[in-house]
Amino acid sequence: MSEYDVSTDEAPAGPVPVLAVVGRPNVGKSTLVNRIIGRREAVVEDRPGVTRDRVSYDASWNGRAFTVVDTGGWDPDARGLAERIRAQAEIAVSLADAVLFVVDATVGITDADEAVVKILRKAGKPVVLAANKVDAQHLEGEAYGLWNLGLGEPHPISAAHGRGTGDLLDAVLEALPETPEESYTEVGGPRRIALVGKPNVGKSSLLNRLAGEERVVVDNVAGTTVDPVDELIDLGGDVWRFIDTAGIRKRVKEASGHEYYASLRTAGAIERAEVAVLLIDASQSISEQDLRIVQSVRETGRALVIVFNKWDLVDDERRYYLDREIDRELVQVQWAPRINLTARTGWHIDRLVPALNRAIEGWETRISTGALNAFLGRLVQEHPHPVRGGKQPKILFGTQAQTAPPTFILFTSGKLDAGYERFIERRLREEFGFVGTPIELQVRPREKRKRV
Numbered sequence: 492m493s494e495y496d497v498s499t500d501e502a503p504a505g506p507v508p509v510l511a512v513v514g515r516p517n518v519g520k521s522t523l524v525n526r527i528i529g530r531r532e533a534v535v536e537d538r539p540g541v542t543r544d545r546v547s548y549d550a551s552w553n554g555r556a557f558t559v560v561d562t563g564g565w566d567p568d569a570r571g572l573a574e575r576i577r578a579q580a581e582i583a584v585s586l587a588d589a590v591l592f593v594v595d596a597t598v599g600i601t602d603a604d605e606a607v608v609k610i611l612r613k614a615g616k617p618v619v620l621a622a623n624k625v626d627a628q629h630l631e632g633e634a635y636g637l638w639n640l641g642l643g644e645p646h647p648i649s650a651a652h653g654r655g656t657g658d659l660l661d662a663v664l665e666a667l668p669e670t671p672e673e674s675y676t677e678v679g680g681p682r683r684i685a686l687v688g689k690p691n692v693g694k695s696s697l698l699n700r701l702a703g704e705e706r707v708v709v710d711n712v713a714g715t716t717v718d719p720v721d722e723l724i725d726l727g728g729d730v731w732r733f734i735d736t737a738g739i740r741k742r743v744k745e746a747s748g749h750e751y752y753a754s755l756r757t758a759g760a761i762e763r764a765e766v767a768v769l770l771i772d773a774s775q776s777i778s779e780q781d782l783r784i785v786q787s788v789r790e791t792g793r794a795l796v797i798v799f800n801k802w803d804l805v806d807d808e809r810r811y812y813l814d815r816e817i818d819r820e821l822v823q824v825q826w827a828p829r830i831n832l833t834a835r836t837g838w839h840i841d842r843l844v845p846a847l848n849r850a851i852e853g854w855e856t857r858i859s860t861g862a863l864n865a866f867l868g869r870l871v872q873e874h875p876h877p878v879r880g881g882k883q884p885k886i887l888f889g890t891q892a893q894t895a896p897p898t899f900i901l902f903t904s905g906k907l908d909a910g911y912e913r914f915i916e917r918r919l920r921e922e923f924g925f926v927g928t929p930i931e932l933q934v935r936p937r938e939k940r941k942r943v
Contacts, residue, residue: 516564
């Protein structure tokens with residue numbers, strides 16, 4: 492389950508040491524992070540500013556586990572959005588046990604690099620210097636000039652090709668505190684909630700409001716979040732794992748560059764979540780992208796809560812049209828709890844946890860075989876399947892194969908109409924609840940006996 496580990500915010504000096512990866516924009520930090528963790532998790536593109544929040548991953552080297560925190564590009568003279576990205580990097584350094592400072596060896600020492608060094612010296616944390624983009628042995632001479640930073644030996648590496656990363660990680664382990672021999676992982680872990688929606692609907696604002704502090708970068712520029720960001724948050728006495736995802740602008744096939752990989756990360760976040768919280772800007776019309784996300788959540792079989800954010804911007808006229816849009820566009824997910832709130836001010840934010848609990852309860856509901864077949868018997872007696880072509884299919888037996896999501900297998904004498912299957916699902920919800928969860932019906936018609 493632990494693709495990410497964000498416990499760094501809660502306990503930076505915990506059993507697993509923390510390594511913060513910092514550097515100027517576009518020096519290859521996320522590429523190096525992917526190399527360290529052994530998989531392509533951090534979004535990478537040859538363009539500065541793709542990473543904006545601090546994102547944590549589990550890693551290990553030579554049998555020792557540690558947490559890697561990828562950060563946005565650190566520009567000491569930044570303003571606006573870039574300034575908040577720099578602030579996140581500074582937070583990551585303050586929480587870390589050691590720092591991996593990545594410099595582009597082909598560019599050499601810049602004024603921004605020297606300014607970062609001053610900040611790192613003030614932090615007083617052990618620093619390992621990575622001279623990146625040394626793709627061949629004849630380029631190693633370019634790394635030696637980095638001795639002038641005063642941070643000790645520069646380690647020439649190529650994050651893209653893996654060259655020299657083994658020696659670099661050996662140096663990292665020397666800088667990190669020793670890991671205890673035994674560590675215990677909580678079985679099951681916190682409930683996993685994915686925050687999904689179009690860009691700029693307030694996902695990061697909601698996460699910050701729930702956390703009570705600015706955990707992720709928020710800006711009114713669409714697409715501020717790119718990587719999924721995990722945060723452990725205590726709400727109502729329970730710890731929840733919230734996953735803030737990139738806004739989905741378009742179909743994955745139509746996306747390009749970092750948008751394509753961000754869309755894949757968002758789909759992966761939905762896969763590993765238990766509940767998807769879809770945020771919709773209540774002041775705007777429900778869009779095709781919103782409906783596409785709803786369909787993705789249904790197909791993945793995750794519980795769903797729909798949040799209409801920015802409710803402070805909704806007047807009486809907009810409310811009138813929104814009610815009609817909900818009836819028309821969200822008819823397939825009438826079972827999903829809906830909440831109206833304003834993440835920016837915290838209005839009605841207390842309604843989220845009860846809705847999440849209801850959705851999880853519905854998602855994990857199990858009906859005994861006896862109760863299910865008694866229900867099906869009454870249903871068929873009161874509303875038998877229509878006769879088609881002189882034949883009338885009958886439900887012979889039913890069983891619930893699994894929960895999360897609730898999946899039912901119906902053994903029948905023939906194929907059921909799609910409309911009758913929808914009728915069965917609707918009556919199942921009326922009888923047993925199943926709030927906030929899709930229901931899967933699998934119909935298995937009885938095979939005809941072949942004549943000998």
